[in-house]
Amino acid sequence: MNPNLKIKLGRISLKNPVLAASGTFGYGEEYSRFIDLNELGGIIT
Numbered sequence: 001m002n003p004n005l006k007i008k009l010g011r012i013s014l015k016n017p018v019l020a021a022s023g024t025f026g027y028g029e030e031y032s033r034f035i036d037l038n039e040l041g042g043i044i045t
Contacts, residue, residue: 007041014041 005016020028021044028037 005041012042016041019044 007014007017016039018039018041020031020040020042025031025043028043031037
């Protein structure tokens with residue numbers, strides 16, 4: 001069973017509430033070996 005985690009922030013729809021911030025996340029390349037970047041709800045720049 002996979003729960004539906006979709007959320008809406010204003011006019012933006014996200015598939016889940018998990019957001020990575022660019023200050024700590026960089027370009028995400030370093031994290032790609034730990035997580036599937038396509039599973040993130042979004043990346044804050």
